Amino acid sequence: MRLRTLVIFAVLVLMVWAAGCAQKQSSTKQLTLALVEGVEGEALKQAALDYQKQTGVQINFAQFPYQNLFEKELIDLNARTAAYDLIMLDDPWFPRFAGNQFLAELTPLLIKRGKSEPDADFVEASVNVCRFPYHTGTLYALPYVGNSQLFFYRKDLFEKNGLKAPSTWDEVLAAAKTIQEKEKGANGGKMYGYVMRAAQGNAAVADFMPIFWAFGAEMFDSTGKPAVNSPEGIAALEFMLELGKVSPPGYASFNADEVSAHLLQDTAAMSINWPAWISAFSDPARSKVIGKIEFAVLPDGRKPGQAEIGNWLIAIPRYSQNAEAAMDFLLWATTAEQMKRSALRGNPPTRKSLFQDPELVAKFPAYPTQFRSLSTSRPRPRTPQWNEIENAFGIFLSKANSGELSPTEAMNQANAEIEKIIQRGR
Amino acid sequence: MPRSRRLFSAGARRELLLPYLLVAPALAVLLALSIYPLLYSIAVSLQQETASGIVWTLAHFKRLATDNFFLTAMAHTFVYAIAALTCEFVFGLALALLLNGQIRGRGVFRASLLVPMMLPTVVVGIVWRLLLNPNFGAINGTLKQLGVNTESLTWTASPRLAFLAVVAVDVWQWTPFVFLVLLAGLQAIPQEPYEAALIDGSSRWQTFRHVTLPLLKPAILIVLLLRTMDLLRVFDQIFILTEGGPGFATEMISLYIYRTAFRFFDFGYAAAMSFVLLALTNVVSVIYIKLLHREE
Numbered sequence: 001m002r003l004r005t006l007v008i009f010a011v012l013v014l015m016v017w018a019a020g021c022a023q024k025q026s027s028t029k030q031l032t033l034a035l036v037e038g039v040e041g042e043a044l045k046q047a048a049l050d051y052q053k054q055t056g057v058q059i060n061f062a063q064f065p066y067q068n069l070f071e072k073e074l075i076d077l078n079a080r081t082a083a084y085d086l087i088m089l090d091d092p093w094f095p096r097f098a099g100n101q102f103l104a105e106l107t108p109l110l111i112k113r114g115k116s117e118p119d120a121d122f123v124e125a126s127v128n129v130c131r132f133p134y135h136t137g138t139l140y141a142l143p144y145v146g147n148s149q150l151f152f153y154r155k156d157l158f159e160k161n162g163l164k165a166p167s168t169w170d171e172v173l174a175a176a177k178t179i180q181e182k183e184k185g186a187n188g189g190k191m192y193g194y195v196m197r198a199a200q201g202n203a204a205v206a207d208f209m210p211i212f213w214a215f216g217a218e219m220f221d222s223t224g225k226p227a228v229n230s231p232e233g234i235a236a237l238e239f240m241l242e243l244g245k246v247s248p249p250g251y252a253s254f255n256a257d258e259v260s261a262h263l264l265q266d267t268a269a270m271s272i273n274w275p276a277w278i279s280a281f282s283d284p285a286r287s288k289v290i291g292k293i294e295f296a297v298l299p300d301g302r303k304p305g306q307a308e309i310g311n312w313l314i315a316i317p318r319y320s321q322n323a324e325a326a327m328d329f330l331l332w333a334t335t336a337e338q339m340k341r342s343a344l345r346g347n348p349p350t351r352k353s354l355f356q357d358p359e360l361v362a363k364f365p366a367y368p369t370q371f372r373s374l375s376t377s378r379p380r381p382r383t384p385q386w387n388e389i390e391n392a393f394g395i396f397l398s399k400a401n402s403g404e405l406s407p408t409e410a411m412n413q414a415n416a417e418i419e420k421i422i423q424r425g426r
Numbered sequence: 427m428p429r430s431r432r433l434f435s436a437g438a439r440r441e442l443l444l445p446y447l448l449v450a451p452a453l454a455v456l457l458a459l460s461i462y463p464l465l466y467s468i469a470v471s472l473q474q475e476t477a478s479g480i481v482w483t484l485a486h487f488k489r490l491a492t493d494n495f496f497l498t499a500m501a502h503t504f505v506y507a508i509a510a511l512t513c514e515f516v517f518g519l520a521l522a523l524l525l526n527g528q529i530r531g532r533g534v535f536r537a538s539l540l541v542p543m544m545l546p547t548v549v550v551g552i553v554w555r556l557l558l559n560p561n562f563g564a565i566n567g568t569l570k571q572l573g574v575n576t577e578s579l580t581w582t583a584s585p586r587l588a589f590l591a592v593v594a595v596d597v598w599q600w601t602p603f604v605f606l607v608l609l610a611g612l613q614a615i616p617q618e619p620y621e622a623a624l625i626d627g628s629s630r631w632q633t634f635r636h637v638t639l640p641l642l643k644p645a646i647l648i649v650l651l652l653r654t655m656d657l658l659r660v661f662d663q664i665f666i667l668t669e670g671g672p673g674f675a676t677e678m679i680s681l682y683i684y685r686t687a688f689r690f691f692d693f694g695y696a697a698a699m700s701f702v703l704l705a706l707t708n709v710v711s712v713i714y715i716k717l718l719h720r721e722e
Binding site for chain 2: 070078198201387388402
C-alpha cells in the first residue's frame with residue numbers, strides 16, 4: 001500500500017517537472033496561426049514552414065474548416081486568450097472583428113519598420129476591405145488571397161448558337177433561354193441555361209448581390225436605412241426568379257458544390273462562380289467540359305456589373321503576446337515573392353504586379369479578367385452585423401425562389417427584418 | 427477537560443468526515459462543469475452590452491415575443507417533434523409486437539433493424555443529403571426509372587417536402603430505438619395475465635388494450651420521454667441536410683440558438699432562448715409523467 005502511494009507520488013512529481021521543462025523550451029520565439037482548411041490555408045502553412053526554416057521562429061498551426069473558423073476565432077478573440085498570433089479571416093467577418101476592437105492596428109507596426117502605408121502594389125479594392133471603417137479607416141489586416149466573383153459561361157454553346165459573349169443580364173437571360181431550348185446536356189439529358197445557388201444564407205445572397213447592384217438597387221439608402229424593397233430591388237429579385245426558370249430544379253437549396261457539379265457535368269451553361277473553381281474545369285477526372293468554359297467579368301445592368309469581393313485577409317489579434325514577430329511574418333508572407341508561390345498553388349494574388357507576371361498569366365489565362373473583376377469589385381455592406389443581416393436577407397431570397405413568397409412580399413419582409421437588426425444595433 | 431468527555435473521538439470524527447471527502451471530487455467537478463456554467467448563463471441572459479457598459483435587463487426575454495424567427499423556429503420544433511414521435515412510436519410498437527412473436531428469421535430482422543441507430547447523426551445527414559439530391563440523387567434516380575416524373579420532387583428545395591424529409595430521416599434513424607425499448611418491455615411481461623385473459627375469453631384487441639398496454643406503460647414512458655427530449659434539441663442531421671432551409675422551412679430552435687450565439691455573436695439572446703427551450707422541455711416531461719401515472 002505504502003509503496004504504491006509512493007510510486008504514484010513520484011510519477012506525479014516527474015510529470016509536473018516535465019511540464020515545467022516544456023514551458024521553459026517555449027521561451028524561444030513562437031507564433032500560432034489560425035488557418036482555414038483548403039488551398040488558401042495550405043499556401044500560408046507552406047510559407048510558414050519555409051519561414052520557420054529560414055528564421056528559426058517556431059510556428060504552430062490551428063487549422064479549421066471554413067464553417068468553424070469564424071466561431072473558433074470569435075470565441076478566442078472575445079475571451080482574450082491570445083491563443084493565436086495571426087488569424088486568416090474572410091473579408092465579410094472583418095467588420096465584426098475590427099468593430100469589436102479585436103485586432104491590432106497595423107499602421108504603428110508599419111511605421112516602426114520605416115513604412116507608413118501598405119505597399120502600393122496591393123490592389124486598392126483589397127486594401128479597402130482591410131480598413132475599418134471601409135476605405136478610409138484604420139488598417140487592421142493585409143489581403144492575402146484576391147478572390148472576386150467571375151461569370152462562367154459555355155463558349156462553345158454560345159458560338160454554336162450564334163450568340164455573342166454575354167455583357168448584360170438581359171443578354172444572359174435571352175442566351176439561357178435559347179441554349180436550354182436548343183441544346184442537350186450530358187448523355188442526351190437536359191441542358192439548363194443557367195445555374196445558381198439560392199440556399200438561404202451566404203449562398204443566395206452572394207449570387208444575388210451582383211444582380212441587385214446591376215439593377216441599381218442598394219441595401220441601404222444615403223441615410224443608412226435599409227432599402228432592399230426599393231423598386232430596383234424588387235425588379236432584381238423578379239429577374240432572379242426569371243433566371244430560376246432556366247435553372248435546374250431544386251436550385252433553391254443549391255450551394256457552391258451543386259452549381260459547379262452542373263457546370264462540370266455538362267448540364268448547365270452559365271453561372272456566377274469563384275476563382276477557386278477554375279482549376280476544376282481543366283481536370284479530366286472531374287470535368288466533362290475541358291476547354292469549353294470562358295471566364296468573364298460580371299454582366300452589366302442599368303449600372304456597370306460589379307463582382308462581390310471575397311478576399312482572405314490576415315490580421316494580428318489585439319491581445320497577441322507576439323505582435324512584433326507576427327508582423328514580421330505577415331509582411332514577409334505578403335511580399336510579391338511569397339505571394340507568387342501561393343498564386344502558383346492556385347490562390348489569386350492581391351498584388352497588381354503578380355496579375356501581370358508572365359509565368360503566372362501563362363499558367364492562369366483568366367488573370368487579366370480576374371484582375372478587372374477584382375479592381376472593380378464591391379464588398380458586402382461593411383457592418384459588424386453583416387452575418388445577421390445576410391442570414392435574414394438570405395432566408396427571404398430563398399423563400400422567394402422556392403415559391404413561398406412573391407418577390408414584393410419577400411423584399412418587404414426582408415427590409416423589415418433588416419431594419420429590426422439595425423435598430424437593435426450592437 | 428478529560429478526554430472521555432469529548433463528544434466524538436478522533437477516530438469517530440474521521441469516520442464522519444470520510445463520506446464528504448469521498449464525494450468532494452465529484453461535487454467539485456459538478457460545480458465547475460455544470461452548476462457554474464448554468465448560473466453564468468442565467469447571468470448572461472439577463473445582461474446586455476451597451477455603450478455605457480454592461481447593464482442588467484429583461485430585454486432579451488422581451489424580444490422573444492416579437493421575434494418572428496424565434497416563434498417560427500419554436501413552432502417548427504414542436505410540429506417536427508410531434509410528427510416524428512408519433513410515427514416512431516406507432517412503427518416501433520408495431521415492429522416490437524411483430525417480432526415479439528415466433529416468426530421466422532426473427533434474429534436477422536432484429537439485427538438489421540438496429541443498423542440506422544448505430545450511425546452517427548452527422549453521417550445520416552450526409553447520406554440522406556446525397557440520396558435526396560434532386561438531380562443526381564438515388565431516390566429521384568430510382569423514381570425516374572420507374573417512370574415517375576421527378577421534375578417537381580426537389581426535396582430539400584421545396585418547403586413542404588423538405589420538412590417531410592427531415593421528419594422521415596429521424597423516423598428512419600430512431601424507430602429502431604423505440605422498437606428495442608418496447609421489445610424489452612414486452613419480453614418482461616409474464617405469461618400468466620395472458621393465460622388468465624385467454625380463459626376469460628377476451629379477444630385479441632381486448633388483450634392488447636387491457637393486458638399488454640398497461641403492463642408496457644413503464645417502457646412507453648421511458649421511450650417517449652427520451653425521444654421527446656432528443657427531438658426538441660435536434661441539431662446535426664438537420665444542420666447538414668437542409669441547414670434550416672429552404673428559406674426558413676426546416677429551421678429548428680436549436681439551429682437558431684446556434685446561429686445567434688456563434689454567427690451573430692449575441693450570447694445573451696441565445697442563452698435566453700435556451701432557457702425557454704429548457705423550460706418547455708421540462709413542462710412536456712412533467713405532463714408525460716403525470717399522464718402515464720394517473721391511471722395507476
